[in-house]
Each structure stands twice: as C-alpha cells, then as structure tokens.
Amino acid sequence: MPERIDREQVTKVAKLSRLELSEAEVAEFTGQLSAILDYVEKMNELDTTDIEPLAHCLPLSNVFREDSVKESLGTEKALANAPQRDGPFFKVPKILDESFGA
Amino acid sequence: MDELSARQLREKIVAGEVRSAEAVAKVFERIEKFDPEVGAYISTYRDEAFETAEDVDRRVSAGEAVGVLAGVPVAIKDNMCTTFGATTCASKILENFHSPYNATVVEKLLAADAVIVGKANMDEFAMGSSTENSALKRTVNPWDANRVPGGSSGGPAAAVAGRLCSAALGSDTGGSIRQPAGFCGVVGLKPTYGRVSRFGLVAYGSSLDQIGPITRTVDDCALMLGVIAGHDPSDSTSVDEQTAHVPDYLEKLDQPVGNLKIANVPKFNEGADEQVRAALDEALDVYRQLGAEVLDIEMPHLDYAIAAYYVIATAEASSNLARYDGVHYGHRTERPRDYVEVYSKSRAEAFGKEVKRRIMLGTYALSSGYYDAYYLKALKVRNLIRNDFADAFGECNCIVMPVSPTTAFRLGDKIDDPLQMYLSDVYTIAANLAGIPGISIPCGFDDKGLPIGLQILAPAFGEAELLRIARMFEANTDWHKKAPPLESVDN
Amino acid sequence: MEDLAYKVMVGLEIHVQLCTRTKMFCGCALGFGEDANSRVCPVCLGMPGVLPVMNKEAVEYAVLAALALNCEIAEFTKWDRKSYYYPDLPKNYQISQYDLPLGANGFIEIASGSGQTKRIRITRAHLEEDAGKNLHTAGDFSQVDLNRTGTPLLEIVTEPDMSSAAEVRALAVELQRMVRYLGVSEADMQKGHMRFEPNINLVVTKDGAEYKTPIVEVKNLNSFRALERSVDFEIGRQLGEFAETGETMQMGNKSTRGWDDAKEVTVLQREKEEAHDYRYFPEPDLVPVELKGRWLKDVRAGLCELPLKKQMRFVSEYGLSEYDAGVLTAERSTAEFFDEAVKAGGDAKRVCNVLTQVGLKLANEKDCSIVELGIESEGVAQLCGMVEAGDISASASAQVFEQMAETGKKPDVLARELNLIQKSDAGELEAIVNKVLAENAQAVEDVAGGGKKSKKARGFLLGQVMQKTEGQANPKVVSEILDSKLG
Numbered sequence A: 001m002p003e004r005i006d007r008e009q010v011t012k013v014a015k016l017s018r019l020e021l022s023e024a025e026v027a028e029f030t031g032q033l034s035a036i037l038d039y040v041e042k043m044n045e046l047d048t049t050d051i052e053p054l055a056h057c058l059p060l061s062n063v064f065r066e067d068s069v070k071e072s073l074g075t076e077k078a079l080a081n082a083p084q085r086d087g088p089f090f091k092v093p094k095i096l097d098e099s100f101g102a
Numbered sequence B: 001m002d003e004l005s006a007r008q009l010r011e012k013i014v015a016g017e018v019r020s021a022e023a024v025a026k027v028f029e030r031i032e033k034f035d036p037e038v039g040a041y042i043s044t045y046r047d048e049a050f051e052t053a054e055d056v057d058r059r060v061s062a063g064e065a066v067g068v069l070a071g072v073p074v075a076i077k078d079n080m081c082t083t084f085g086a087t088t089c090a091s092k093i094l095e096n097f098h099s100p101y102n103a104t105v106v107e108k109l110l111a112a113d114a115v116i117v118g119k120a121n122m123d124e125f126a127m128g129s130s131t132e133n134s135a136l137k138r139t140v141n142p143w144d145a146n147r148v149p150g151g152s153s154g155g156p157a158a159a160v161a162g163r164l165c166s167a168a169l170g171s172d173t174g175g176s177i178r179q180p181a182g183f184c185g186v187v188g189l190k191p192t193y194g195r196v197s198r199f200g201l202v203a204y205g206s207s208l209d210q211i212g213p214i215t216r217t218v219d220d221c222a223l224m225l226g227v228i229a230g231h232d233p234s235d236s237t238s239v240d241e242q243t244a245h246v247p248d249y250l251e252k253l254d255q256p257v258g259n260l261k262i263a264n265v266p267k268f269n270e271g272a273d274e275q276v277r278a279a280l281d282e283a284l285d286v287y288r289q290l291g292a293e294v295l296d297i298e299m300p301h302l303d304y305a306i307a308a309y310y311v312i313a314t315a316e317a318s319s320n321l322a323r324y325d326g327v328h329y330g331h332r333t334e335r336p337r338d339y340v341e342v343y344s345k346s347r348a349e350a351f352g353k354e355v356k357r358r359i360m361l362g363t364y365a366l367s368s369g370y371y372d373a374y375y376l377k378a379l380k381v382r383n384l385i386r387n388d389f390a391d392a393f394g395e396c397n398c399i400v401m402p403v404s405p406t407t408a409f410r411l412g413d414k415i416d417d418p419l420q421m422y423l424s425d426v427y428t429i430a431a432n433l434a435g436i437p438g439i440s441i442p443c444g445f446d447d448k449g450l451p452i453g454l455q456i457l458a459p460a461f462g463e464a465e466l467l468r469i470a471r472m473f474e475a476n477t478d479w480h481k482k483a484p485p486l487e488s489v490d491n
Numbered sequence C: 001m002e003d004l005a006y007k008v009m010v011g012l013e014i015h016v017q018l019c020t021r022t023k024m025f026c027g028c029a030l031g032f033g034e035d036a037n038s039r040v041c042p043v044c045l046g047m048p049g050v051l052p053v054m055n056k057e058a059v060e061y062a063v064l065a066a067l068a069l070n071c072e073i074a075e076f077t078k079w080d081r082k083s084y085y086y087p088d089l090p091k092n093y094q095i096s097q098y099d100l101p102l103g104a105n106g107f108i109e110i111a112s113g114s115g116q117t118k119r120i121r122i123t124r125a126h127l128e129e130d131a132g133k134n135l136h137t138a139g140d141f142s143q144v145d146l147n148r149t150g151t152p153l154l155e156i157v158t159e160p161d162m163s164s165a166a167e168v169r170a171l172a173v174e175l176q177r178m179v180r181y182l183g184v185s186e187a188d189m190q191k192g193h194m195r196f197e198p199n200i201n202l203v204v205t206k207d208g209a210e211y212k213t214p215i216v217e218v219k220n221l222n223s224f225r226a227l228e229r230s231v232d233f234e235i236g237r238q239l240g241e242f243a244e245t246g247e248t249m250q251m252g253n254k255s256t257r258g259w260d261d262a263k264e265v266t267v268l269q270r271e272k273e274e275a276h277d278y279r280y281f282p283e284p285d286l287v288p289v290e291l292k293g294r295w296l297k298d299v300r301a302g303l304c305e306l307p308l309k310k311q312m313r314f315v316s317e318y319g320l321s322e323y324d325a326g327v328l329t330a331e332r333s334t335a336e337f338f339d340e341a342v343k344a345g346g347d348a349k350r351v352c353n354v355l356t357q358v359g360l361k362l363a364n365e366k367d368c369s370i371v372e373l374g375i376e377s378e379g380v381a382q383l384c385g386m387v388e389a390g391d392i393s394a395s396a397s398a399q400v401f402e403q404m405a406e407t408g409k410k411p412d413v414l415a416r417e418l419n420l421i422q423k424s425d426a427g428e429l430e431a432i433v434n435k436v437l438a439e440n441a442q443a444v445e446d447v448a449g450g451g452k453k454s455k456k457a458r459g460f461l462l463g464q465v466m467q468k469t470e471g472q473a474n475p476k477v478v479s480e481i482l483d484s485k486l487g
C-alpha cells in the first residue's frame, strides 16, 4: 500500500512548519505520519454531509474589552528574553525579501 | 501529617495548630529525599516558598485574614507562566524563558495564600501521555519506578501521589490531567472548557486546553477548583458569572446526589484491559448500592474521538507553536545563514520529536488541499461527538468509563510508536472535544499493585454535581487512602 | 509600435489604521514615533500563554466604515488565523478575517467630473491586526520594532472598477475624507495610516480580439501622488510590454512591483505570485461577533452625511461652485460649520466667501480647524447679514472676522468698536454730495454730456464722496443720491 503521505509532501510540510529535518527524520516522519493519517481516515466512515463544523463549544459571543490604555512593558522588559538585540530593537539576520504584508 | 488533606492542613494552619513553614519544610524534606528518583519537579522555589509560608504564619498569629489555601504547599505544571523562575514547558526552546507576567491561575493561587513549591514536569508542550517527552527531566510513577506517571501532567500527578506537595494544578487537552491522575492513584479534574482562565497557560490546543486540580481527595479537588474557577477578562473564552455561575463547590459536597442516574457505555469500554473493566464494574456496584440507577447506553461517535482530536489539537498546536522561532525569545540557533534559518534551525534544534511530529501533522491538516478532508471533517465529527453527549445527558446525570485502557505502562514501551501512544487516550479525549468536565478518581489496583482510575463525565458547568458524585464513591471506598511505596522508605 | 486600443482595470487593496486609543487585542496605546519596542506587552509580543481580547471600539469603527461603504454587515462574523513566518509578526500568524468578513458587497461613489459620480464596488471589508516593522538601515542585519504590532486595521478590497489613475486617486481621496468624517481614522498617508496597493492590468484590443495583460500589484506607495503616478506608469509599461511580448494574464503570473519614488518607476519585486499557503483556520482564542440588534443600531447612528454627498448638495442646494464645495467639504467640521451658518441665516455664497477666503486662511495660520477658531456659526451668519445690509463693507468683514476669532465678541459690537459701520444716513450723505457737486462743476457737466466720459466722471464724484467720509459711506446709498441729483 502506498504511503498516505510521501517524502516530498513531508519535506514540503516541514518547510511550511519552518523545521529543518534531516533525511533520516524525513523518512521517519513519512512512515509515522502515514500511519497516523491512515488511522485518521477512519473519520470518513461517518457521513457528515449536513453536520456543521464545531470549532468551539462555548455559549459565548461578543466578548469585548473597553478601549482603555493599560501600561505597556517598556523596552527593557520587552527585550529581556531576546536572543539578540540591537539597542531597543530585536536583531535578526538581514531580511532581503520584503514580500509580506498585512 | 503527610496524610492531612490540603483542606485539613489549611484548617490546622488557620487554627494555629500547624505552622505553614513546618508543612513546607516537610514537603521539601520529601522532595530532597524522593524527587531525585521520582523527578516530579523541573524547578523548586524553596526560598520563596518559605517566605510565603512564614508570611502566612505571621498573619495567622496576628489574627489577620488569610486565603482559602493559606500556607498549603502546591505544585504547578511548568506550562503556567510565572514571574519567578523559568517557564519551560519542558522544552529546550523555552528552557531559559522568564515570563514577564503571571498566569491568572497563578495570581489566584497567590491571592489564596497558597505556597507554590515548584513547577512540575510534563511532556514537552503538553504533548504526550507519559511525560517521556519532557526534554528536561524524567519522571517515574511513584508506584513503580519502571513505569510512566502518565502525561502530560505526569509531574504534578507524581508530586501529589508522592506527597511532594499537598495539591497541584495540571492542564488537560486530551486527558492530560485525568490520565496521569489515574496512573498515579490520585484525583484529577478537567473542568468545563471556559470554567478556568487559560491566560498564562502556554497553549497547546486552544479550543481544548483547560487547567484543573490534581489532588489526593475529592474534597481538595473542590477546594482547588473554587480557587481557580471563574471569569477572567483577559481570556475571551472564559465564561462570565452570568452565563455560568461559580458555586461554592464545597458547600454541598458531602450531600449524595438523589435519584442518581449513571450511564455506562459497555460497547465503548470493550477495548479496556480486563482488570480495568472489572474495577469499573465494581465501581458501578458501589454506586448501585448507594441507590444509583445504572443504565447502559451507546455513544456511536466516541470511536472517532481520537481521529478528530489528533487533527484538531495538532492543527491548533501547529499555529500556537509557530511563535517559538528564535527571534523574540527562546532558543536561537548559533550561526544562521539568514533569517529563515533562524526559524528552521532554531526550531529543529530545540523542539523534541513528538512536538515536531504534531506540528507537522497539524500543518498538513490545515494546508491547502487537505483542510476540508482533515480539519473541517474533524470539526464535524466533533459536533457529532458533542451531540452524543447531549443525547446521553438527556437521560443521566453522568457517564462513567475507564480513564485509560490500561494501568501505567512501562517507560519506553510506547515511545517509538506514536499511534499506540495516541490510542491510549481513547477514553479521555471526547470530554475535551465536547468541552465537558471529567474527573478521574482512584477505584482500585491491578494485580501489579498499580492504581486504576474511574472516570466520571458530567454536562458542561456541572462540576458541583460531578464532584458530589465523585465524593459519594470516595466516601464509601478507601482507594484514595493508599499511598505509594515511597511512603515506606520514609517511615 | 502600433496603436493599440485598451481599457485599464485597477482594483485596490487598502489598509486603514483605526484611531482607537489602544491596540486591537491588548491595552497598549497606539502611537507614532515612540522609542522602539516601548509600546508592547506580553499579548502583542506574542509571548507564551497570552490571549487576545477584542477592542470594542475597533469593531465599532470598522462596522461604521463598512456601513458607510454600503456593505452588507455580517450578522455573524468571526476571526481567523493567517499563518506566515516573518520577524515583524511575533506569533507568526495574523489574527484576521477570512471567510466571514464583517462587511461585503458594498460600493463607494467617487466624483468623476462635472457633477457626475462613479460607483466602485467594494468586495469586502474586514478587521485585522497590523504587523510590526522590520528596519534594514542599520548594517548587515535587520532590526525589529513591534510598537505597531496589533494596531487595528480595516482592510478594504475593491473590485477592479477603476479605469484610470485619476479615478484611483479620486477613490483614495474620497476614502480618506470619508474615514475622517466618520472619525474612525486619522488617515494620514505619510504616517502609514492608509496604505494602498493597486492591482493593475489592461484589456488590450488587437485585431478584434481582447487580451488581458498580467496583473501587477504595486507596493510602497506613500502619497496620493505616488499612487496616481504609479498607475499611470504601469499603464504605459504594461502596454509596452504587451506590444513587445504579447504575454497575457495566466494563473499565477501576477507579479509584485515596488514604487521607486525618486525615479518614478515601478521595480519588479517578485516575478511570480508565490503559492502562499496561509493555512487559515478559525481563531480558537476569540469568540464570534454577532452584529445585530440594538448594538448595530447604535453603531449605525454614528453615520453622517458623507463628504461627496455633502459636496454635491452644496452645489445643488446652495449654488456653490464645485471647487468651493470641495474646499468646504474637505473636513467634516468645516462643512458642518458652513451648513450651520447658512441655516442661521447667512447667505450661502457670502458665508462661503468668508469661510474660504478669510476663515480657512486664518485657521491655516493658526494650524487649527475653522471650528477651533472659537467663532459661533451664528456670528458668521450675522456678519454676512451686515455685509448684505451694507452696514459694513466686504473688505471690512475680513477684519471683523479676524477680531471675532481674537476676542470672541459679536460682529456688530466689533464693527462699532473698530469704527467700520458704514454711513447710510441719507440726510447726512446728501449734504456731503451737494458739497462735492458744488466743488466739481466740470465733472457734473461731463456726466450730463453722456458717453464714456460721463461714466468716468460719475465714478470720480463717487470717489470724492467716499474720500470725504473717509471710506465710511455706504457706496450703495451714495450712488442712489448721486443718481437722483444727476438725473
């Protein structure tokens, strides 16, 4: 039986997940994820045609806060856990592709 | 004094009969003696603990008011943020992370004058059923050092069972409070989703996670729940008082529930170990003798709970854990070539196998082309499961089932077979999907002397009655009074 | 190059920063230009364990804007997570809205010249949180500032209904005016409060067949001018490229180009639309929003007459020129002040003149709005009435207006104090006229002679009277007396 998910897909998912995997890990995950996905396929035994998806069990809607200012942390506390900083900034290797946005 | 419940200890402290500092000293003595083997704690806070204890003692002797957990030594799972020490989630990626804020439950414990003795071990990011996925510490079952304490709240459960604290807080996403409580022979409650604030609980599966007590008695469980339950404006998913009032869980605790109807799901329980099923049957007999009616029901969709859970929980986890990227806090790889490597290498280096596996699974389930087949399908199955519960609760006060198909398994037994590990959560997961409360209480031992847990599930926000039902059993059995053999070493 | 017939199609993706006091999901104050990473808290830093809580005001602002954009408001709306890794996005997902935006299927009217309007369809309007900023100026690394992280943004997506750079600009200006009228955004483009990303392509007709050029999305536009120029540039560039390569729109050949403000050209940033996989799914940390009932009604009550409608009404109802109506409606408070002054009895054109020629100039000098000058609209109406009645001259009204702002006194009081009341007493003025006529016999003769000379002489006599009264005579009354004397 072919694997539910192949190495190529595992590599793609690893990239999407920002996880650098070794060849051995890719192989291992391919087998394990396939087994798990095979099991998950079990859901297809159920006819869910008219069933609403349930993302949340809560009896709640419209939970808000008032637009009032709370004290911020301040730069020092904000950066206290930073692996690397440059003055008041978080520091990262040069970003060359400005391809993302809101 | 070890056998004082948290509630009794608190009463003695308030009455001036016992000093909190003594109780704390005793706990630290035991931690020093037994925790090197048990491995329940990732970190302990001796100085802070004594400071709090002495403050409580001073206020008691000065006749000042003290909180409902005054002077009681408690442990918290290391996925709840504290401004003292690190909050690690048992992960290398957060090994040195110091939270600038306290989780709401931590604030509530402190406001109740509890003494937080330490932060307990767990599966990394609460992903696991044996605590073997901790990257920082190995925890064993206090009843048998060759066996797992369960997970992911294995540290808190082992600490409570080993009398290394009076009570603890764990978190439960798919059974992570109830299963280790069952494996360690203590009481564990997963409250209704929305009953306890998740603010400051490091998220695993946000729509499933819930903090709850792990204690030695139902009494203590009610006490602890009373402290942590309630609305929190910082958590939009915590339910307000108007929607669901927080009652005094202790008030009617000892009143048995009249006309009690208990549902049993025999077909679903078939997969459980014979001794586990026998213990369940005996527990049902106890209830029958107490006047309860036991009805057999079917819940046709429970068999699909694991499948739905491992899609939903991992999908949410893949997103929740995206923030651990080595940019703003946490582990960063040494010499990244570019900023993308900061992500991919830091995460590869510092996440454990199970965490990677779940991130991968969840990412896949949400990725384009697979969303409908996996994620959306799982949400629909979730609805079917919730409906099963709604139907069942139309006929009964509560549903009983095993906590786990087996008693505590051996260290290393399932660690290389993730699917087998997942399948061990078969009885606990449905409650998380349906958002309902569930409790695990000791109901016997197998022939190896390992504890067996009884799980009772109740309708949403039905904790008060659930605790009363559990208390009925506890008041008529002695299982909860048994302490693990560590005890004999001490004596 | 052959002459090709073509149509331009531009759609806009717009991000408008809402002017709430605090961020979308935490209590950090919004700001501009503060020290880096000073306006952040565990929530907007995406620290472990934090949870978002919706800012009610932000939701209300967004709904108000969506209503003004004639959108259908979703009764049930929710939040979704949009996943992508980027250093200015601390959680590595953005809380946004995916399949159930709060507003959809709306439209905005823009002026299309000579009193006509054009309707641009709005595909959707949704609320989301902004990212922080990555800075690349420090050296061989980048800096990350998260102050902006979590700022509430209204994202508006239009259909590709704009067919020229001028229309794109008109929409941008109109939207700016609109959100300012509603008070939901400061809409300052330089400060990044409004960000426009046009999607541009052409439908070219060649040999009787129509061809669509590949869509180009343009980024880095920091002014209306840049927005307009970039569209014009793209039209020319795409036309040239089509003539050269004949490449047409295909799945996935959408590219992104950045605007170089100095060179006034677009520069290729990304060749092919990368297959983004944002893995949207419902945000489990937030509950749904139900926009209905009393609450929606209360929000709707915040609507006002929108600027373009107001502008057109000023033209049709008050007979103002398009230009004047545009000036008066640029800001809501000025337009409403004008309306009030007219309702208080001021002649519309005269009120317009006073406000545009004196009021706005003064406000500009003081760097405030007209309403902030401290003048009552009734006072302006009264001032205009005095000019109308001839009590003061039009030029004196400017001085009175300025003093009204200075002192807060009423115009009639000021006119008297400043000695600006014109003499209209016919008896008094007749004596002066008689005197002037007696002293200037030659001019009187010239008037009687008729022709060109007559008109000039009559003007001279009027001037003499004004001189003798030191300019305080009402010229209208003097003219009447002169007429009766000279026949």
Ligand SMILES: [Mg+2]
Residues within 6 Å of the ligand: A101, A102, C096, C128, C155
């Ligand atoms: Mg957006």
Ligand SMILES: [Zn+2]
Residues within 6 Å of the ligand: C023, C026, C027, C028, C039, C040, C041, C042, C043, C044, C045, C150
């Ligand atoms: Zn903040």
